[in-house]
Amino acid sequence: MTDWLSPEEWTxxxxxLKVALVATSASLLPGIAMAYxxxxxxxxxxxxxxxxxxxxxxxxxxxxxxxxxxxxxxxxPMGSLLAEQFGVVLSFRWTGxxxxxxxxxxxxxxxxIRLSLETVDRKLEDAAGTLGAHPxxxxxxxxxxxxxxxxxxxxxxxxxxxxxxxxxxxxFVSNIPGETQTIPSAIYxxxxxxGGEGGALRLAFVSVAISIAALWMSEWMxxxxxxxxxx
Amino acid sequence: MAHVSIRDVRKSFGSxxxxxxxxxxxxxxxxxxxxxxxxxxxxxxxxxxxxLEDITAGEIRIGSRIVNDVPPKDRDIAMVFQSYALYPHMTxxxxxxxxxxxxxxxxxxxxxxxxxxAASLGLTPLLDRYPRQLSGGxxxxxxxxxxxxxxxxxxxxxxxxxxxxxxxxxxxxAEIKELHQRLKTTTIYVTHDQIEAMTMADKIVVMHDxxxxxxxxxxxxxDRPANRFVAGFIGSPAMNFxxxxxxxxxxxxxxxxxxxxxAQLPVARGSxxxxxxxxxxxxxxxxxxxxxxxxxxxxxxxxxxxxxxIVKAEGGHLTAxxxxxxxxxxxxxxxxxxxxxxxxxxxxxGGRIAAA
Ligand SMILES: Nc1ncnc2c1ncn2[C@@H]1O[C@H](COP(=O)(O)OP(=O)(O)OP(=O)(O)O)[C@@H](O)[C@H]1O
Ligand SMILES: [Mg+2]
Numbered sequence: 001m002t003d004w005l006s007p008e009e010w011t012x013x014x015x016x017l018k019v020a021l022v023a024t025s026a027s028l029l030p031g032i033a034m035a036y037x038x039x040x041x042x043x044x045x046x047x048x049x050x051x052x053x054x055x056x057x058x059x060x061x062x063x064x065x066x067x068x069x070x071x072x073x074x075x076x077p078m079g080s081l082l083a084e085q086f087g088v089v090l091s092f093r094w095t096g097x098x099x100x101x102x103x104x105x106x107x108x109x110x111x112x113i114r115l116s117l118e119t120v121d122r123k124l125e126d127a128a129g130t131l132g133a134h135p136x137x138x139x140x141x142x143x144x145x146x147x148x149x150x151x152x153x154x155x156x157x158x159x160x161x162x163x164x165x166x167x168x169x170x171x172f173v174s175n176i177p178g179e180t181q182t183i184p185s186a187i188y189x190x191x192x193x194x195g196g197e198g199g200a201l202r203l204a205f206v207s208v209a210i211s212i213a214a215l216w217m218s219e220w221m222x223x224x225x226x227x228x229x230x231x
Numbered sequence: 232m233a234h235v236s237i238r239d240v241r242k243s244f245g246s247x248x249x250x251x252x253x254x255x256x257x258x259x260x261x262x263x264x265x266x267x268x269x270x271x272x273x274x275x276x277x278x279x280x281x282x283l284e285d286i287t288a289g290e291i292r293i294g295s296r297i298v299n300d301v302p303p304k305d306r307d308i309a310m311v312f313q314s315y316a317l318y319p320h321m322t323x324x325x326x327x328x329x330x331x332x333x334x335x336x337x338x339x340x341x342x343x344x345x346x347x348x349a350a351s352l353g354l355t356p357l358l359d360r361y362p363r364q365l366s367g368g369x370x371x372x373x374x375x376x377x378x379x380x381x382x383x384x385x386x387x388x389x390x391x392x393x394x395x396x397x398x399x400x401x402x403x404x405a406e407i408k409e410l411h412q413r414l415k416t417t418t419i420y421v422t423h424d425q426i427e428a429m430t431m432a433d434k435i436v437v438m439h440d441x442x443x444x445x446x447x448x449x450x451x452x453x454d455r456p457a458n459r460f461v462a463g464f465i466g467s468p469a470m471n472f473x474x475x476x477x478x479x480x481x482x483x484x485x486x487x488x489x490x491x492x493x494a495q496l497p498v499a500r501g502s503x504x505x506x507x508x509x510x511x512x513x514x515x516x517x518x519x520x521x522x523x524x525x526x527x528x529x530x531x532x533x534x535x536x537x538x539x540x541i542v543k544a545e546g547g548h549l550t551a552x553x554x555x556x557x558x559x560x561x562x563x564x565x566x567x568x569x570x571x572x573x574x575x576x577x578x579x580x581g582g583r584i585a586a587a
Binding site: 121123124126127128129130131132133134135137142145146 | 304312319320
């Protein structure tokens, strides 16, 4: 059943899924917090933070990858700190690929959550306060359920971005088969060698199939949430 | 239940002053209505009482406690919003029981309290529905039910009926009043509809541009408006205003009519005054009747119970409400005779002039 993809191709597919899932789940909580801070917060430097979060959306991915290499590479300030203190190495590891993907997808995640936060009727939160609810409780019982569709949409976008991320990943963690070679890097490698067309085509199909499945699943989840919760 | 006192309360958004020093005393169990034109700051004041807006200056007390720095959840109030603010992801029962769940009340007790409130509001068959499956009137009841279940010291209502159709509004008006008579909870109710204010309130606070124009019982405001603003705001159709000049034998109107006034007015002869006459205090008289205002009929509006007559007179249009049915036609000449001693007089600043 699995022989229509070669073992190396399977490895790339598995790795891509792992990287994308880890990147998306790891950025979920920070993404919700960031969206909330940017949408509701009134603090000094909010706009600068907004720009910083959105930067990966407009920068060339290679630049983001290079910045990660400088910061989180073995000799980078963050990289050496993580390696010495926690024994965590990111450069040229799949964890580094996940970090690159998470950063590239973060603005998409934050944007989607923020948009749905914007549409939440503030009176619903006000009402909870007048009914005796603590602000933290208001967030979990009122706000969070209302922005769930936005969170799902943001996660799908972030997952899709991670599945397709190439420039930042290859710059930061290179293209090591079995460690950092995701579907896009594998396709790239196939196109560089004679007779690689078949592999490139097969992986391209897989990547289309995964994207469609992700979209379909998010649509289904969003519909369920909406039917359960919202008008 | 609690007494609420508002002392020289002010509110600014940035440099814009919205509430400009308001003093109101609300007695325990009283039903007080804040009324005023759109944008006068009613909702802002109510939200300050609820704790949803901070207070720029002044003091608000609920019971014996100064609540300026108390968060909404600890003020022991319940607020009903114009948009109802029901939770779309909760059923009617969950919405109504929201405050009880927060208190950690046992399930059985919660169910009983919600059930009782639902029964009193006719919501029992709807308890398992979601707000989206309800009509506007039903949502409004659920919002009230959610507030009632909390059993607060004070109810705050912000235009709870303005999204309902005219007929339902009248029915809900009576229902809210009945509810208040049963529960006797101190209530502060905001509306821009003076009829709602007149029919429901124990005490009306008329606001205008961030200040209080007058506080009093409905009929007190109707019979003795403190100024021209209140006189024009309370009453429907609105009071007629005619500019005149105070002379030896009365107030000379532009039509030449001299309206008799009390002899002991604290203003000099020759002063310009505004005379206010309620529509029901103008009666039809044969043209030429002494002391009447000559006019031409412009519009006749029969409502069934009475007839509203709009006429064109020297100095502007006048409205009269006649108890009887009328055969008058537009264009006909009539005379309107003000009822004796029913005119309100205002000076050029709009303040009421009372006989000395
Ligand atoms: N958050 C805010 N920031 C700035 N201005 C505000 C804010 N909230 C209200 N205002 C202003 O305060 C004034 C009073 O508003 P408020 O909502 O209290 O009026 P209102 O009397 O309730 O009117 P309506 O009958 O239309 O509801 C308005 O001019 C409004 O523009
Ligand atoms: Mg308002």
